Amino acid sequence: MSQSEKVNKGSGEGKTQDMAIFSPPVVRSGAGALNRALFTKTVNLAAAAVNDNQPDTWGTALKEGVEKKELDVIPYELKLDYDYWSYHDIITSILPEELHDDIPSGFNTAGHVAHMNLRERYIPYKKVIAELILDKTQNIRTVINKVDNVGAESEFRTFQYEVLAGPDDMQVQVTENNCVFEFDYAKVYWNSKLEAEHRRLINMFEPGEVVCDVMAGIGPFAVPAGKKGVFVWANDMNPESNKYMQVAINRNKVSQYVRPFCQDGRTFIHHAADSVLEAHKASEHVLIAPKPPSRAKKAPKPEPKRVDIPPTISHFVMNLPATAIEFLGCYRGVYAGHEDLFEGGKLMPMVHVHCFSFKADDETPRNDICERITKYLGFKVKPGNPDVEGEVAVHDVRDVAPAKRMFCASFRIPREAAFAKRD
Numbered sequence: 001m002s003q004s005e006k007v008n009k010g011s012g013e014g015k016t017q018d019m020a021i022f023s024p025p026v027v028r029s030g031a032g033a034l035n036r037a038l039f040t041k042t043v044n045l046a047a048a049a050v051n052d053n054q055p056d057t058w059g060t061a062l063k064e065g066v067e068k069k070e071l072d073v074i075p076y077e078l079k080l081d082y083d084y085w086s087y088h089d090i091i092t093s094i095l096p097e098e099l100h101d102d103i104p105s106g107f108n109t110a111g112h113v114a115h116m117n118l119r120e121r122y123i124p125y126k127k128v129i130a131e132l133i134l135d136k137t138q139n140i141r142t143v144i145n146k147v148d149n150v151g152a153e154s155e156f157r158t159f160q161y162e163v164l165a166g167p168d169d170m171q172v173q174v175t176e177n178n179c180v181f182e183f184d185y186a187k188v189y190w191n192s193k194l195e196a197e198h199r200r201l202i203n204m205f206e207p208g209e210v211v212c213d214v215m216a217g218i219g220p221f222a223v224p225a226g227k228k229g230v231f232v233w234a235n236d237m238n239p240e241s242n243k244y245m246q247v248a249i250n251r252n253k254v255s256q257y258v259r260p261f262c263q264d265g266r267t268f269i270h271h272a273a274d275s276v277l278e279a280h281k282a283s284e285h286v287l288i289a290p291k292p293p294s295r296a297k298k299a300p301k302p303e304p305k306r307v308d309i310p311p312t313i314s315h316f317v318m319n320l321p322a323t324a325i326e327f328l329g330c331y332r333g334v335y336a337g338h339e340d341l342f343e344g345g346k347l348m349p350m351v352h353v354h355c356f357s358f359k360a361d362d363e364t365p366r367n368d369i370c371e372r373i374t375k376y377l378g379f380k381v382k383p384g385n386p387d388v389e390g391e392v393a394v395h396d397v398r399d400v401a402p403a404k405r406m407f408c409a410s411f412r413i414p415r416e417a418a419f420a421k422r423d
């Protein structure tokens with residue numbers, strides 16, 4: 001399980017009015033502990049007395065069965081308990097009616113952890129809600145709530161939280177884009193809602209190219225890209241991210257392709273360009289073992305395929321949406337003195353910078369993003385085709401708040417910026 005999800009509505013979903021007898025008892029027991037025993041109910045199902053004149057509403061088979069004394073109709077008590085009802089059934093019977101309009105049901109997951117962001121008005125019921133989620137969602141063992149602490153969001157994009165139900169165990173394992181990641185969710189950034197965005201960019205990378213991930217986290221771009229034969233210089237300033245990226249590199253066997261770094265992204269951009277060129281000059285490469293020939297054929301053993309590290313970076317990825325645009329000035333001089341590397345029509349590196357902007361159906365967000373890129377890159381850009389110098393493709397990634405969306409702006413580094421003198 002990796003995506004954000006809604007708690008399973010379970011067996012009670014879709015009941016009609018006629019089925020109201022199967023609803024749980026109303027237990028406005030308040031915000032204290034969840035008392036599962038209160039959710040027990042006996043439903044007396046129709047007990048019919050059989051007279052000589054048989055009710056004509058019965059089906060033929062039933063009528064015949066009773067006539068022949070093969071069947072008897074007896075009273076039946078159906079006992080329903082806590083396990084029968086869904087999260088939604090139970091929370092509706094606990095919460096006062098004025099809270100029924102926006103019942104919390106969505107949460108993010110990271111492995112066995114469900115991460116809620118409860119609205120203020122539901123906070124008095126937080127423990128009950130969390131216990132219910134724990135009981136009614138498969139594979140969830142711990143429920144946490146983000147503690148809103150304005151201004152306290154860390155530079156490493158971790159958050160403060162409170163454990164509402166289950167053990168305080170944040171050591172999780174997730175699978176994303178066919179790679180396994182193990183990490184401490186309290187110490188590093190992870191967001192399962194980004195899987196599609198990770199995949200979108202990974203699909204753009206070609207085997208044998210070099211990608212520089214400037215804010216790589218624990219490697220959700222880098223590790224799957226390495227798995228498809230892309231060389232990745234993967235950096236994150238959080239030492240804990242660096243540690244768990246190393247774990248993911250080993251676990252997914254991509255150490256030939258993915259190199260972890262722990263630097264400030266601002267300095268890493270030049271460093272990565274220089275170090276890739278050095279690796280190329282030193283003839284660093286990987287050898288790909290060929291498939292063994294079938295035993296029947298007495299063909300000579302094929303040679304391993306050699307893939308050299310190319311001299312230049314093809315893509316820079318910058319997923320730190322709150323501030324990454326402000327790092328764009330660091331591309332100035334990234335290839336200072338190396339115009340020769342881009343002769344013969346070779347394309348300049350593509351930058352993919354994530355950012356936030358307004359939610360609007362018109363061009364306002366695109367124009368706003370291009371204005372900010374222009375400001376920090378020191379080069380005039382406008383929305384358009386990313387392969388044309390000075391033009392930017394803006395991809396809409398996801399909603400993050402009622403008036404805010406996350407975008408990814410992709411453009412090639414203008415030659416003027418890339419070849420500018422370094423300070």
Ligand SMILES: C[S@@+](CC[C@H](N)C(=O)[O-])C[C@H]1O[C@@H](n2cnc3c(N)ncnc32)[C@H](O)[C@@H]1O
Pocket residue numbers: 155156157189190191194214215216217218219220221235236237238241263264265266319320321
């Ligand atoms: C939004 S997370 C994205 C992580 C990863 N790319 C992903 O998609 O899950 C941003 C990352 O930037 C890192 N970070 C923050 N400031 C940084 C800086 N100045 N240089 C490099 N990394 C930084 C944080 O530690 C965090 O892991």
